[in-house]
Amino acid sequence: MIQLIHVSKSYDRRVALSDLTLEIGKGEFVLLMGPSGAGKSTLLRMLIGEERPDQGQIFVQGKNVGQLRQSEVPYLRRKIGTVFQEFHLLPKKSVFENVALPLLVQRSSAADIRRKVTEALRAVGVEHKKDQSPASLSTGEQQRVCIARAIVNGPVVLLADEPTGNLDPERTAEIIELFKLINARGTTVVVATHDPHVMALVNRRVMTLIQGVLMPEVQRGDA
Amino acid sequence: MRWLVYLFREAWTNLRTNRTTTMVAIVTTAFTLTCVGIFVLSYVNLRHAANWLQEDIKVIVYLDDRLPPEAIQELEDTLKADRMVGGLFYISKDQALGEFRAQFPSDSHLLEGLGENPLPASFVVTPAPNYRSLDSVNRWAERVTIMPGVAKVDYNQEWIDALAGLIRYIELAAISVGVILSMAAITIIGNTIRLALFARREEIEILRLIGATRAFIRIPYVIEGAVLGVCGSTLSLGILKLGFELFRRQIGSVGRFSGIESLVTFLPISGCAAFVGVGMVLGIAGSMVSLRRFGEARG
Numbered sequence A: 001m002i003q004l005i006h007v008s009k010s011y012d013r014r015v016a017l018s019d020l021t022l023e024i025g026k027g028e029f030v031l032l033m034g035p036s037g038a039g040k041s042t043l044l045r046m047l048i049g050e051e052r053p054d055q056g057q058i059f060v061q062g063k064n065v066g067q068l069r070q071s072e073v074p075y076l077r078r079k080i081g082t083v084f085q086e087f088h089l090l091p092k093k094s095v096f097e098n099v100a101l102p103l104l105v106q107r108s109s110a111a112d113i114r115r116k117v118t119e120a121l122r123a124v125g126v127e128h129k130k131d132q133s134p135a136s137l138s139t140g141e142q143q144r145v146c147i148a149r150a151i152v153n154g155p156v157v158l159l160a161d162e163p164t165g166n167l168d169p170e171r172t173a174e175i176i177e178l179f180k181l182i183n184a185r186g187t188t189v190v191v192a193t194h195d196p197h198v199m200a201l202v203n204r205r206v207m208t209l210i211q212g213v214l215m216p217e218v219q220r221g222d223a
Numbered sequence B: 001m002r003w004l005v006y007l008f009r010e011a012w013t014n015l016r017t018n019r020t021t022t023m024v025a026i027v028t029t030a031f032t033l034t035c036v037g038i039f040v041l042s043y044v045n046l047r048h049a050a051n052w053l054q055e056d057i058k059v060i061v062y063l064d065d066r067l068p069p070e071a072i073q074e075l076e077d078t079l080k081a082d083r084m085v086g087g088l089f090y091i092s093k094d095q096a097l098g099e100f101r102a103q104f105p106s107d108s109h110l111l112e113g114l115g116e117n118p119l120p121a122s123f124v125v126t127p128a129p130n131y132r133s134l135d136s137v138n139r140w141a142e143r144v145t146i147m148p149g150v151a152k153v154d155y156n157q158e159w160i161d162a163l164a165g166l167i168r169y170i171e172l173a174a175i176s177v178g179v180i181l182s183m184a185a186i187t188i189i190g191n192t193i194r195l196a197l198f199a200r201r202e203e204i205e206i207l208r209l210i211g212a213t214r215a216f217i218r219i220p221y222v223i224e225g226a227v228l229g230v231c232g233s234t235l236s237l238g239i240l241k242l243g244f245e246l247f248r249r250q251i252g253s254v255g256r257f258s259g260i261e262s263l264v265t266f267l268p269i270s271g272c273a274a275f276v277g278v279g280m281v282l283g284i285a286g287s288m289v290s291l292r293r294f295g296e297a298r299g
Helices: A040-047 A073-077 A094-107 A110-124 A141-150 A169-184 A194-200 B003-015 B020-056 B069-081 B093-103 B104-114 B136-146 B155-197 B201-209 B214-254 B269-298
Strands: A002-011 A014-024 A030-034 A055-060 A080-084 A155-163 A187-192 A205-210 B059-063 B084-093 B123-126 B150-155
Touching: A002 A040, A014 A040, A014 A055, A014 B123, A030 A040, A030 A073, A030 A094, A030 A110, A030 A169, A040 A155, A040 A187, A040 B155, A055 B155, A073 A080, A073 A110, A073 B201, A080 A141, A094 A110, A110 A141, A141 A155, A141 A169, A155 A169, A169 A194, A187 A194, B003 B020, B003 B155, B003 B214, B020 B155, B020 B269, B059 B069, B059 B136, B069 B084, B069 B123, B069 B201, B084 B093, B093 B104, B123 B136, B136 B150, B136 B155, B150 B155, B155 B201, B155 B214, B155 B269, B201 B214
Parallel strands: A030 A187, A030 A205, A080 A155, A155 A187
Antiparallel strands: A002 A014, A002 A055, B059 B123, B059 B150, B084 B123
């Protein structure tokens, strides 16, 4: 599903990723651990074509991301759901409209949008808030809406960059449970976090990045 | 179709959210385009006047005083047979004197002392419709001047030459002013779009990350630019029409120009549509410039 072969990336001589080689299979749940500045976000940004590697190759579903034309990048992103720490919800749009955005950009029909958005909101447990503004929701609910937006078009991969960074431990556990459920339906999930509590909640494969270098993997697993 | 509704709704939201900026952009664009419109209107009316003068062109062929009546008849037959001549009539020396006295009654005594009638007989020639251009008339006049019995050929050449020169200047000024002020309109609309882009940069970022194509992100701003251009040019047409009607009423009330007001014309419907079309194109150009810069700035 995801394959990185000797990938390196630097910003003004500061090494963000150094000779990274890894593979994530279809349906896997992977925690990408590491302190701030370790290169986790850079790696996720590369997977969605937002950054290009200085060296090496990145494949997502068989496509060489680093060699995609700029006009092909949006079509790659439609297969990947993205969840951010800061939620990035549009305050002037309702919850429903926020979740509908990925379907709108794909020019889905109105009936399709209604059905899929309702399903996504139900899956994350905020269906009853669909007409509200994101600002009126709690931080946990806002992150659920963000997750609904990421899964609404049935992505093959879900990437989450510090998804629990703004949440208390109780909300963190709820969100991680949600990711597990999404993963159980067959979606590959990659969660980047620096929070060791998350690792305690997820007994799955863990990759650790330190100063852009991938540490030897800890193989665990309850699934 | 929901995505299409979304794109238009986003454009409308942009316009409504930045109401003051939108109004300022429309009004400044309108005044800018009004300046262009004044030159365009002047040009259109001078062209109109030139065509009118050209349609009305009369060439006077003055005859030699010593020409016998048979030669006059022969010359008339020759001229009538010429395909460049649409019509002609003869004015004898006596008729010419009569006309002079009728037109200048207070000056008629000037001719008394001369004893003999000094005014020549002439043919007043109207060129055929296809030969009324200045070039055709010039060529014809040169040919007729050297005919036996012709003393001089005269027509309102200076007037037509002067008007043609003026039209060329106005045309040049209209193009120069049009280009400069169009740039200004593009900048004004471009800045408005840039403010909208800046205000919605987070939304643009989100759209990009969820897989929106460049066109999908840009279309609302292009629509916004087009709407600003259309509104600005339509308002400008309104200002021009108002100014035009005031001007026409003003010249109609001045006795000396009485009658001219019916000759001045506003832009035809097709011209108005083209003017609004140009406004729309300028608006779209403004949007494209800002979108390009915005795209370059965010890398």
